[in-house]
Amino acid sequence: MDGNDINTAGKCPVMHGGMTAAGRSNTDWWPNALNLDILHQHDRKTNPLGPDFNYREALKSLDIDALKADLRKLMNDSQDWWPADWGSYVGMFARVAWHAAGSYRLADGRGGGGTGNQRFAPLNSWPDNANTDKGRRLLWPIKKKYGNKISWADLIILAGTVAYEVAGLKTFGFAFGREDIWHPEKDTYWGAEKEWLAPSDGRYDSVDDPATMENPLAAVQMGLIYVNPEGVNGQPDPLRTAAQVRETFARMAMNDEETAALTIGGHTIGKCHGNGSAADLSAAPEGGEAEHQGLGWLNTKGRGIGRNTVVSGIEGAWTTHPTRWDHEYLDLLLNYDWELKKSPAGAWQWEAVDLAEEHMPADVEDPSKRINLVMTDADMALKMDPDFRKIIDRFHRDPAALDDAFARAWFKLTHRDMGPKSRYFGPDVPAEDLIWQDPIPAGPTGYDAEALKARIAASGLSIADMVATAWDSARTYRGSDMRGGANGARIRLAPQKDWQGNEPERLARVLSVLEPIAAESGASIADTIVLAGNLGIEQAAKAAGFEIKVPFAPGRGDATDAQTEVDSFDVLEPLADGYRNWLKKDYVVSPEELMLDRTQLLGLTAPEMTVLTGGMRVIGANFGGSKDGVFTDREGALSNDFFVNLTDMGNSWHPVGEGRYEIRDRNTGAVKWTATRVDLVFGSNSILRSYAEVYAQDDNREKFVRDFVAAWTKVMNADRFDLTA
Known part of the structure; x- marks a missing residue:
């Protein structure tokens, strides 16, 4: 035998990391090839509950009152392995829910708390999500008890809502109905950076103009949910931070009033953790050792819990009583002067000047000890930005208005990605129709x-x-x-x-x-x-x-x-539509990649994309009546001619500039048709060509028509949640 044989050499026969001897993936070898992986996300084969499981039906048997009672008990049931600050988890679970929902972005609707994606990389290991893994493990006994009757996605958001109720807030409501995914959304674009918390300059044409942030991004740095709490690129400057806060929250579907209310309410309970060095922490969950069992950020040199916890690097509480809903936050923010200091972890934070002892919060473990109050640069932005200041002054004068504004903004934050109200389930669904829910009146059905x-x-x-x-x-x-x-x-x-x-x-x-x-x-x-x-x-x-x-x-x-x-x-305006062979203008991203993005948002598979494109071409549905890609002499007939002529080796294909091509007779050189990159990718990409060849076969003419109709109907009914409830 050859000495390099995998058996005699004692090597593992599995080529880890790819399908080539070098262990590289196809995209490593051919980075410019169209990657269809985004269309293969959430394949039903990854779902351990099976194709017959119906979460909506499972919810009908959920004892919601018992579930809430268990969550309320958990809020004040401190665990030895991860003790609660002040004996209460209200801050912990508010943050876990916030960081699940807060990844939502308006531009493409991706992110958010609607799928339980916080369980998977990269979100489970974002620096800004440090120790949310502990919150999910604290919820595990409850998830185990109620099983399939409650999704992780619903449980995480419900836990945050119950946390605010336990703290004393009258919440606006809650809806069940979020279904879990079962593997990472690895093709969601979170930014081009190659390192966590890299300077944000690369996300902007000008970091001083937050509106120039690259779309569809919303967070200012890789690994953050919103903004850097220390300031723009870690440099405190409340007015610059105010501009980033305003833009970031707007990209998460919030106006200035909602932004102010969420910041106030989010910082009314809980605290920041930075009483130690981040250098002493173990890897994030996705890079942890086997014995860590999916937990990350474990302190390797000390307790790493309670008063020694390290998360953001900032250390301290925003309010005197961080486990209850009250109106201390604005009293303290507005009535004290604040000065910049460094936390024990070396992070910039604002601390109250000459803080009265009665306003000092207790130490999280020892109530006989007192600690200072802190504010982040985003908190100071509310105080110093003129427009935010008008809002918070009004909330300070009218605490009831703040309560209502936060309750509504929290509901919007945690439900924005659930879609229309028809998808909501449960006894606490608010009766009020909200404009951001895109309300639609019931339509008639009795006509002929x-x-x-x-x-x-x-x-x-x-x-x-x-x-x-x-x-x-x-x-x-x-x-x-x-x-x-x-x-x-x-x-x-x-x-x-x-x-x-x-x-x-x-x-x-x-x-x-x-x-x-x-x-x-x-x-x-x-x-x-x-x-x-x-x-x-x-x-x-x-x-x-x-x-x-x-x-x-x-x-x-x-x-x-x-x-x-x-x-x-x-934000829903199409900038390109490969199905109708249209581009609003030239983009850095190729037309075929834009088509994949639209296809994934529509919930279509690669074969469905293929059959729809071929059918739309021959029907003559191109934008403006363009003849590009209309590879047929009988336009208007739902034939498989697009695929027949695309795969006909009697033709040759020639670029003529600006992403357009001519299809010529190989023998005579006569131009038969014109095409775009989107048309030709169905012949040039090996996967898409395999589908095109199926539909080009003589025995699949009827299959083509039936598959087209099925895919068309899927698109027409995509938003008919009443048909699948």
Whole structure:
């Protein structure tokens, strides 16, 4: 045998880290290849509960009162292995829930507490999440007891809400319904930095102009939830920090009042931990040793608990009584002067000058000892920024207004990524409809759908008109936070009616035809738009020789301007749509990568993306009637011609500049079609080509049509939570 044989050499036969001898992944070897991994996240094979498990049904058997009672007991049941500050975990669980929900960002709807993703890397090991692992372990006995009836995602957020109730706050409400994921969201973009807490300059065109932060990011540095508590890049300057706080919270869907209320309420309970050196801590959970059992940040040179805990590096409490909801925070912030000092861990913090003994909080372990009050640079920003100061002065004069503002902002923070109210479950769901929930009235169902379809068919609208309008209405859906979609027909309202990608002139013309038909038929405009798209698909299939009925479920409602928060809908505007072969402008990111992002948000798989693209091309649904990618001589027919001609080796492909190509006859050189990068990636990428070849086969013409209809219906119904509840 060869001396390098893996058996004789005593080597492990598994090539760790990749599928090559060097242990490298495909993307290491070919970094410019299109990586489809984002479409494979949360494959059902990773779910240990199996395909038949229904969390909504499991919730119906949950004893919610008993669960809350167990959580209330836990709040004051200090554990020897991780003792509670002042014998209370209210600060701990408020922080765990806050840091789960606080990763949400408005730009793409990703992050947030809706999936339990704090259990996995990278979030479980972010520096800003230090010791949230202890909070989740404290919750484990309760999770074990109630099992599948409560998800980790729901339990984490509920624990934070109960913590505030135990502290004395009247909360706004709570909704169950968050379903767990089972492996990391490794393809979510959290920033380009290669080290934790790297200076934030790389995230901005100018760090002095927070609005220039790279989209879709919200946090100012890699590994932080919001802003650096010591100041911009760790340098205290409350006015500069105020600008970052304002922008960061705005990118997390909060206005100035909500931002101020959350900061006040978040710092009314609990404390900062920095009574020691971070250099003495073990690795974060994801890099820990086996004997640590998934716990991180363990002190290697001392107790590392109680008064010796190290988390942020700042050391001290914000209020005199950090385990209760009261109004001390603003009294102390506004009535004392504050000076910069260094914590025992070497972090910048603001400490009260000449603090009266009665305002000194007790030591977390020994009530006979007293400690100083501290504020972070973000706290001082509220005091020194003129606009924030007006808000906190009002809250100081009217504590009841602060209570209400924080309760509502906390509810929004912890529910923003759950989607519409129809997804909420439980006895504590607030009756009030909130504008950020994107409310939609119930739609009619008693009309004659077939008669409505006949009226649309007689309207003179083209297949392309009907399909493109329905697609544009539905494509705004984001599975990240369950926003957008065809339900509500907001495509006819500002801002969507004016988006470039919706072709405003064409859209207005099509709506002028469909709206009176809907009114006369007793149907919603939302249903009518979708039904028109379905009709277009059926007509296109018939032109290709296939009779097929596209499934349709009535019941969509029509939202009003008053039910639409215009500013928050701006972020849903498509900047590219590979399915309609459109780019608003050239971006650093390639068109095919932008298409993957849209596909993942729509909840589609790579095969579904493939079949939809090929079908949309031959139907003629391109933006502006472009002929790029329309590889057929019978445009308007739902044929598999796109794939047949893409894979035909009688053709050759030639770049002609600006991301466009010509498809030429290999023998004559005659130009047959034009294409974009998005079109050709289905032939150039080995995985996508394997799907394209399936749909190009002679025996799969009918399969192509049926698969297209199934994928189309999935998009049209993506926001119909009433169909899956």
